[in-house]
Amino acid sequence: MITSTVENYLKALFLLDQHGEKEVSTGELAKSLSVTPGSATSMIKTLAEAGLIEHRPHYGVKLTERGRTLAVHVVRRHRIVELFLVEILGMDWSKVHDEAEQLEHVVSDEVIERMDVLLKHPTFDPHGDPIPRADGTLPSQSHYTLSKSKVGQQLSVSRMNDQDADFLQFAEKHGLMIGEKITIVEHNKLADSLTIKTRDNTVILGLSAAANIEVCDA
């Protein structure tokens, strides 16, 4: 049975290793789902028996083709729902993640495809994440994290790495929304901070906060 718990585990594995390269450790998985390592181990056993992951005990797990396909569809549902909530219902982008976390497990394929049409086959969700297509492929994107950008660069905010509502509201308040043009004014290595010019503000961010904002060349 593909319960919503199973879907959450598969999605977490996909998000921790988008490209299917490394093995994900039990601890990493447990942490990302806020469960104890023992819970993760027992679910790992279940998923492995169901042929959704491959488990090398004491080393880690990897999604099988079938597991990845399921995971990508959950991600598609999540991101279409998020965009729908923002675009059609006018909800705040900082709140839709939690709502989508539940809805992703119950909306039918038909509803998702109708939302997809209404939204004109969107490619990115409100946080800048790519929306997997119905066939499971992902639109390509090329952004890098703000914390690694050079001074003087003209950039465009393209993705938020953190879905926390407070963080998203903070970002919005300072003009750091998806699509906004920004310039890096100063990188103070001693203060570990970045001074950024947005449309009508100047913000100073610590590097760890900057790491949660991704950008692409403007």
Next chain:
Amino acid sequence: MITSTVENYLKALFLLDQHGEKEVSTGELAKSLSVTPGSATSMIKTLAEAGLIEHRPHYGVKLTERGRTLAVHVVRRHRIVELFLVEILGMDWSKVHDEAEQLEHVVSDEVIERMDVLLKHPTFDPHGDPIPRADGTLPSQSHYTLSKSKVGQQLSVSRMNDQDADFLQFAEKHGLMIGEKITIVEHNKLADSLTIKTRDNTVILGLSAAANIEVCDA
């Protein structure tokens, strides 16, 4: 914890006794939820301990004020979601009940209120059932079942008593949609059938099918 199972039990109790008059028996409740009587008994115990129902062993149960309030809100979510799926996403009215059965447990109040606004505070769902208001009150309605209507009466289809997709599709095919004007042409007591004139058809229904369609004076 108000799990979706609890919500389903409360909703079932409300629908089996809208006016809070009679006591609902364990067997009735079990049947309406497709669970065994033993399962119903054990959930009844849980709900009674939580103060959501009152249980007179071997006689039946009744929603408490708090239980009824919760149930009405689940019904509100269900019916707003149904109408939203039909009106905004263009889904078939015969399919939205099952979808809403799941969504009613996960959509937040904020989403429901936004749908309500978008739908301009609707009072009836796609099957003609009243949508409870946010304060828990119900819009009044006065329909009676088609099987009890008199020959010659000019009527208007106002509510479907059966949510089964096949039945709803059958009704639609013969012009028996909510709001349609119809006339009863003949009531054949021997054949136990009703001949009905719709906009551009004449349909013959058995009385038990007619009992699933409610009407009001045109």
Next chain:
DNA sequence: TTTATACTTTTGACTAATCAAAAGTATAGG
């Protein structure tokens, strides 16, 4: 008043998911 019947409740077992804590394993450092 006894008995048959229909219904309800109890009992015992099972599944999914979780946690705390004990036991086991991999490996880097000495």
Next chain:
DNA sequence: CCTATACTTTTGATTAGTCAAAAGTATAAA
């Protein structure tokens, strides 16, 4: 090669929900 450390797995218990089947109860009929 041995051991300390960090991590993983196992064990045992718990909670929500379910079912099948046994036991109990209410009541109408005899």
